[in-house]
Amino acid sequence: MVPPRKRDYIGIPISVAGKKVADQWDLARDEASNDQCASYGPPTIMNQPTRVRISWQDDNTLRIDTDYGMQTRVFSFGQRPTQRRRTRQGTSVAVWEARRGRGAMTARYLTVTTANMLPGYLRKNGVPYGEQATLTEYFDIFSEPQGAMIMVVTAIVTDPVYLEHPYIIASQFKKEADSSKWDPTACSARW
Amino acid sequence: MWRVTGIAIVTFALTSVSMRSQGLGVPEGLDLSGSWVARNFTDALGNPPAMEPTPVDFLGIPLSEAGRAAALSTSPSQISMPERMCDFYPPTYIVLGPAGLKIWPETELRTGATTAWIVSGWTAYAPFPIFMDGRPHPSKYAPHPKTGFTTGTWVDDVLTTSTTHMEVGILRRNLAPSSDLATMTTRFSRHGDTLTVTARIDDPVNLTEPFYLTRTFVLGKTPLNPASWPCTVGDEGVPKGVVPHYLPGQNPFLDEVTRLYGIPVEAVLGGSETMYPEFRRKIREKYVRPEPCVAQPGNRAGFCGSPGLYPPVN
Numbered sequence: 001m002v003p004p005r006k007r008d009y010i011g012i013p014i015s016v017a018g019k020k021v022a023d024q025w026d027l028a029r030d031e032a033s034n035d036q037c038a039s040y041g042p043p044t045i046m047n048q049p050t051r052v053r054i055s056w057q058d059d060n061t062l063r064i065d066t067d068y069g070m071q072t073r074v075f076s077f078g079q080r081p082t083q084r085r086r087t088r089q090g091t092s093v094a095v096w097e098a099r100r101g102r103g104a105m106t107a108r109y110l111t112v113t114t115a116n117m118l119p120g121y122l123r124k125n126g127v128p129y130g131e132q133a134t135l136t137e138y139f140d141i142f143s144e145p146q147g148a149m150i151m152v153v154t155a156i157v158t159d160p161v162y163l164e165h166p167y168i169i170a171s172q173f174k175k176e177a178d179s180s181k182w183d184p185t186a187c188s189a190r191w
Numbered sequence: 192m193w194r195v196t197g198i199a200i201v202t203f204a205l206t207s208v209s210m211r212s213q214g215l216g217v218p219e220g221l222d223l224s225g226s227w228v229a230r231n232f233t234d235a236l237g238n239p240p241a242m243e244p245t246p247v248d249f250l251g252i253p254l255s256e257a258g259r260a261a262a263l264s265t266s267p268s269q270i271s272m273p274e275r276m277c278d279f280y281p282p283t284y285i286v287l288g289p290a291g292l293k294i295w296p297e298t299e300l301r302t303g304a305t306t307a308w309i310v311s312g313w314t315a316y317a318p319f320p321i322f323m324d325g326r327p328h329p330s331k332y333a334p335h336p337k338t339g340f341t342t343g344t345w346v347d348d349v350l351t352t353s354t355t356h357m358e359v360g361i362l363r364r365n366l367a368p369s370s371d372l373a374t375m376t377t378r379f380s381r382h383g384d385t386l387t388v389t390a391r392i393d394d395p396v397n398l399t400e401p402f403y404l405t406r407t408f409v410l411g412k413t414p415l416n417p418a419s420w421p422c423t424v425g426d427e428g429v430p431k432g433v434v435p436h437y438l439p440g441q442n443p444f445l446d447e448v449t450r451l452y453g454i455p456v457e458a459v460l461g462g463s464e465t466m467y468p469e470f471r472r473k474i475r476e477k478y479v480r481p482e483p484c485v486a487q488p489g490n491r492a493g494f495c496g497s498p499g500l501y502p503p504v505n
Contacts, residue, residue: 013235049470066467156385167232170407172389
């Protein structure tokens with residue numbers, strides 16, 4: 001993913017306050033900083049050119065690693081973990097939801113809510129989300145012909161300061177047979 | 192009094208058993224009916240507020256050589272032809288176009304079972320039924336109607352549909368074409384008041400592998416009027432009988448995305464490798480970051496500082 005032009009925030013329901021922040025964006029400043037991972041937070045990481053590895057860290061914790069930016073997200077089933085300070089990936093709570101009250105166990109999707117995130121970028125050119133942002137994601141798995149599988153992640157970002165409306169995007173993932181194309185790359189403000 | 196009541200109860204029970212034994216009247220799945228407001232954030236360049244993708248922008252479409260040749264020879268001005276101006280797109284348009292969806296059930300009168308879901312949304316495509324009654328698809332030699340032919344089943348409370356018999360359509364709103372052999376598998380996945388529609392388009396002529404598209408919608412309170420933009424044929428500068436097109440090698444918009452965004456032409460021309468993350472390594476040294484955006488007269492809406500005006504969900 002490359003930074004679009006400054007002030008290109010088309011496709012994002014940015015507020016006036018968000019525009020003011022986005023218009024101050026400076027790529028050189030981002031590159032000079034110690035943290036080039038502002039655009040790799042939960043609101044956008046699943047919509048980046050990434051591969052993900054999903055595994056069970058323990059019986060109640062699902063882990064997602066991304067090769068793009070080498071980020072790790074941790075989904076806790078149960079109570080939201082306590083966290084003294086904000087982190088890039090925040091804290092995520094996951095629950096299996098049925099689409100209707102008495103649905104079969106297979107007729108469920110994963111709902112993940114994430115909060116306590118460090119402020120970051122919805123886009124590499126500085127379109128912001130702030131400390132009050134929250135993220136709700138729905139993970140669907142679909143079976144395809146010849147044993148293939150597709151995962152669709154629907155993400156809803158709300159930010160009462162920088163967004164006028166919830167920002168809703170969806171991303172598709174195809175399950176691969178192995179990890180041969182896993183390609184870890186560090187965070188970059190430019191690429 | 193008790194005797195009459197007892198007979199009425201027994202009669203009702205027997206009728207219910209009879210209906211169920213015939214496989215009738217047990218509602219399946221979820222209620223998808225309503226007016227679903229489109230949230231076009233994912234494809235902001237191909238839909239409002241940008242309105243139209245650039246004529247040559249096939250990034251991320253797994254075009255075959257035949258598909259690329261067809262796409263490069265197609266002029267978007269074809270929709271200004273009097274003969275085509277008010278024509279319908281095939282059902283693929285529900286994941287390609289900007290409009291919301293209006294969905295309602297057709298029910299069997301005696302049992303209340305849903306025999307079909309009707310999907311509409313805009314005058315750009317004909318309302319099409321998703322048949323839920325198990326009927327087979329027509330012969331592959333059957334005519335292709337404007338609506339195509341779609342059947343559906345509930346799979347784990349996700350409405351999963353199969354659409355065949357579509358006419359020649361589009362893979363993107365710049366009229367990159369799909370052939371009349373294209374088929375579409377669509378999943379309507381409801382999460383509360385959010386609807387995620389995921390389509391897989393297969394086209395043995397114009398695509399080398401399945402093309403996945405996803406759009407999201409939010410349930411609205413204001414009824415969506417599919418007839419709110421009635422089409423009338425007018426003069427948009429293309430005379431009757433003329434088909435705008437480009438001969439091979441003569442598409443004048445080949446470098447437009449490169450000029451606007453710095454993205455190399457080989458990426459813009461699409462192909463399956465442009466769908467995958469590793470393609471970035473291939474073009475990294477060729478990418479030229481655009482200059483800071485400065486509003487210029489004649490810039491199309493949506494460039495340089497336009498936030499995109501998204502109406503709230505009412």
